[in-house]
Amino acid sequence: MTLEAVSKSYDKIPVLKNISFHIKPGERVSLLGPGGCGKSTVLKILLGLTPPDQGAVQLMDRDMVAASEREKQETLRKVGMAFQQGGLFDFMTVEENLTFAMEHMTDMSVDEMSQKIEALLKTVKLTRTRRMFPHELSGGMKRRIGIARALATDPVVSIFDEPTSGLDPVTSTIILNMIHELGTQTETGAQLVATSSVEIAIRFAERLILINEGEVVADGSWKDLILNSTDWVKHFLSVRLIGIDIEYARELGLPDEFIRQHWKL
Ligand SMILES: Nc1ncnc2c1ncn2[C@@H]1O[C@H](COP(=O)(O)OP(=O)(O)OP(=O)(O)O)[C@@H](O)[C@H]1O
């Protein structure tokens, strides 16, 4: 997946300014940045849902700017996407929502789809919701079903926009584990999570692309960035972590040097 010098304005107000990054097959990456910095816009441009004003976009070797609608659809069949707003169809049950995605994006038989639904719901511990409608589910349950749906089609690339925002820590952990376990971690697959939570970003992936006001301000291993980067980046990452318990800081894998600097040992 590649964005090269991508810019985008809405009503002459720049939202993305010259964004470039490349994600290799097999990589797992967190796209981090404060609310409104442009994360969802990056994802929509990457998926070809929104055209950039300038720049090049490649998704699995497809030029998503030049591609026809049919070509885009063909590429998107191999992509699992969980939208920020959940995006389940309100008039369909959980089972129907999952089946709809698989019918449109895979060649699975009816039996295969049914087995897949059973297995996915078991993993997300929501087997009893199979015949329920979205309005009968809590926010966290809907989010888990949205993620199950994104993964139901065995996508090569999977993308999750704010998969845990507004959810309690236990549900957030279930969701992160789910993405890790169910995501196709093949040599060609790649996973991308957009979030404004530093904690979620560093728990999800080693590589961090940090966006601020529509610009990439850092791209690299968070363990490096937290110690060696600009003051703004170090500050952004550290202020959101130094309140946590030291045991948890160690569990997250924060570098010893960082712990020594901030926990006054
Ligand atoms: N379709 C649109 N029309 C006009 N402005 C838009 C549109 N989509 C996004 N924007 C503006 O672009 C900016 C970036 O929005 P975006 O949703 O990409 O940010 P975000 O980083 O995903 O934010 P959040 O963390 O709240 O999800 C915002 O100022 C938003 O108002």
Ligand SMILES: [Mg+2]
């Ligand atoms: Mg967003």
